[in-house]
Amino acid sequence: MFKKTIIAGLVAGAFVPAFASAADSPHSLTGNMGLYSQYIFRGLAQTDGSAALQGG
Known part of the structure; x- marks a missing residue:
């Protein structure tokens, strides 16, 4: 019984991402930073030997 429950859970879990897909947004915002x-x-x-913080 336990083996069937595990298999059923794995099969159901494999299809969850297909149902939970989000709608694509026409806008996007990205950025980055580095030290x-x-x-x-x-x-x-x-930088005269000092650390530099960069972003964009």
Whole structure:
């Protein structure tokens, strides 16, 4: 009995993501941030050896 319950749960769980799909939004917002030990642009250090925080 326990084996049948486990198998039924796995089969039911496999189909849950198909029913729970969200609607696609026409808008999106993305971003990123990073903390780096030194910022180098074209071979020259831009942070005087200090840490640099970058985002975009």
